[in-house]
Amino acid sequence: MVSSIYMDYSSTTPVDPAVAEAMYPFFSEKYGNPSSLYTKGREAKKAIEEARQEVADLIGARKEEVFFTGSGTESDNLAIKGTAYKNRKKGNHIITSSIEHHAVLNTCKFLEIQGFDVTYLPVSREGLINQDDVENAITGKTILISIMHANNEIGTIQPVREIGKLAKDMGITFHSDAVQTAGKIPLNVDELNVDLLSMSAHKMYGPKGVGALYIRKGIHLEPLLHGGGHERNMRPGTENVPGIVGFGKAAELAKKHLPDEEKLVILRDSLIKGILEIEDSYLNGHATKRLPNNANFRFSFIEGESMILILDMKGVAASTGSACSSASLEPSHVLSALGLKPEEAHGSLRLTLGIGNTQEDVDYVVSVLPGIVGKLRMMSPLAR
Amino acid sequence: MTDGYSEKVMEHFANPRNVGEIKDADGIGKVGNPTCGDLMWIYIKVKDNRLEDIKFKTFGCGAAIATSSMITELARGMTIEEALEITRKDVADALDGLPPVKMHCSNLAADGLHAAIKDYLEKSGKK
Ligand SMILES: Cc1ncc(COP(=O)(O)O)c(C=O)c1O
Ligand code: FES
Numbered sequence: 001m002v003s004s005i006y007m008d009y010s011s012t013t014p015v016d017p018a019v020a021e022a023m024y025p026f027f028s029e030k031y032g033n034p035s036s037l038y039t040k041g042r043e044a045k046k047a048i049e050e051a052r053q054e055v056a057d058l059i060g061a062r063k064e065e066v067f068f069t070g071s072g073t074e075s076d077n078l079a080i081k082g083t084a085y086k087n088r089k090k091g092n093h094i095i096t097s098s099i100e101h102h103a104v105l106n107t108c109k110f111l112e113i114q115g116f117d118v119t120y121l122p123v124s125r126e127g128l129i130n131q132d133d134v135e136n137a138i139t140g141k142t143i144l145i146s147i148m149h150a151n152n153e154i155g156t157i158q159p160v161r162e163i164g165k166l167a168k169d170m171g172i173t174f175h176s177d178a179v180q181t182a183g184k185i186p187l188n189v190d191e192l193n194v195d196l197l198s199m200s201a202h203k204m205y206g207p208k209g210v211g212a213l214y215i216r217k218g219i220h221l222e223p224l225l226h227g228g229g230h231e232r233n234m235r236p237g238t239e240n241v242p243g244i245v246g247f248g249k250a251a252e253l254a255k256k257h258l259p260d261e262e263k264l265v266i267l268r269d270s271l272i273k274g275i276l277e278i279e280d281s282y283l284n285g286h287a288t289k290r291l292p293n294n295a296n297f298r299f300s301f302i303e304g305e306s307m308i309l310i311l312d313m314k315g316v317a318a319s320t321g322s323a324c325s326s327a328s329l330e331p332s333h334v335l336s337a338l339g340l341k342p343e344e345a346h347g348s349l350r351l352t353l354g355i356g357n358t359q360e361d362v363d364y365v366v367s368v369l370p371g372i373v374g375k376l377r378m379m380s381p382l383a384r
Numbered sequence: 385m386t387d388g389y390s391e392k393v394m395e396h397f398a399n400p401r402n403v404g405e406i407k408d409a410d411g412i413g414k415v416g417n418p419t420c421g422d423l424m425w426i427y428i429k430v431k432d433n434r435l436e437d438i439k440f441k442t443f444g445c446g447a448a449i450a451t452s453s454m455i456t457e458l459a460r461g462m463t464i465e466e467a468l469e470i471t472r473k474d475v476a477d478a479l480d481g482l483p484p485v486k487m488h489c490s491n492l493a494a495d496g497l498h499a500a501i502k503d504y505l506e507k508s509g510k511k
Contacts, residue, residue, distance in 0.1 A: 305445040309397060323420040324445035327485060342421045379403050379449060381425040381441040
């Protein structure tokens, strides 16, 4: 029998049935436009505001500081472009890291074309950003620092609180992409010293195509879209009511499930221990400063896409940072930033756990992987 | 990712033919893929101008492994002249096509075979 084990929760998560149930009435029954004044409209408006409160509660924010968007990507774009355009007169320098998600990196690259200067900070071999590097990069023209909370590939958790403190002391706006941490580890915007924080519903058992940006009171952004004044002019466009309701429900459940998410550390460490038994295998990222659900390995002499294909045949869904698996045919920028050579990045495998996974799943993966690696090494001209 | 791989590709990937090395090979072709950094080594044994045996070792994606396997099947038993005529398109066609981003992997297989034959011709003084 082919099993079906999903270990790619950092790509996306299943929608929790309770979330789907909460969303359902907002398609054909409670379909009002939240801007309408009659009952059906007010009903939708109320649901959005309740969802806003749930998301705010998840991150220790005030309701008025949460703005719904169409994705984590959009939240990142709004935070970065919105700050850059608003502060053009103050300065044109942005500090970020070399391991950000493309939603941040490519936004920064776009701004470079428009005359902004961007510093892409390096990371250590373990994937950590050095606070001193942030401090040294600050100039009189720095208007924004954007550092992700945890990395989506290697799971490294950055010293966001410390970097935020630095930014705060210098009066520089600080954004953090928390798409991978919201709902996975406790988050508090005040403790983290962030002014802007990106989230995405589909990474926390909510629906795809809904995101949120936390904007601290007093921080002003230039909106990306112009239209009918929705989301207090920050994101005009008739709201995705079912999606937002789903996000709210997911945030509510995430708070309850935080202890379960944190318990994934036990499964993760069991997975890591089991897999590192394989000869010439290594862990990518930091041993402890990493997401409870993230394990990222590399195996010498073999290529990741092949590994993923065989794992898939065995019923396991996983991902890789190999060049062969990317549309650009370049190795993952994150693995490259760790200092890994292309052939090392080639043999990478990411397994990201979720609340659906069990110790049996871990045991199964640990039992099949040595055979897969062995089969591919038999075929590899590089293997000894 | 598998999205776009034909059943034939997946079949060859899952059960690759002619994996390994030939210890006393008459020709060895070692080629690398400049696009993504993969490697393919093809070993041939020639008897009476025919490819009597052919084996491969590949470090690469699913398509690279499937094309390696396919080219060994295509070329086995062919004359040197016939084998030199195999193009990357022949390999891709025999696999019922490859996704566009994976076409370059079939170059590797054709280049590897041709390199092995060239090596044989040079070693045997036929060139
Ligand atoms: C760290 C990080 N930022 C941003 C995103 C983009 O989020 P979305 O898929 O909602 O656009 C992702 C997910 O792919 C992510 O992992
Ligand atoms: S060998 Fe790298 S994409 Fe096929």
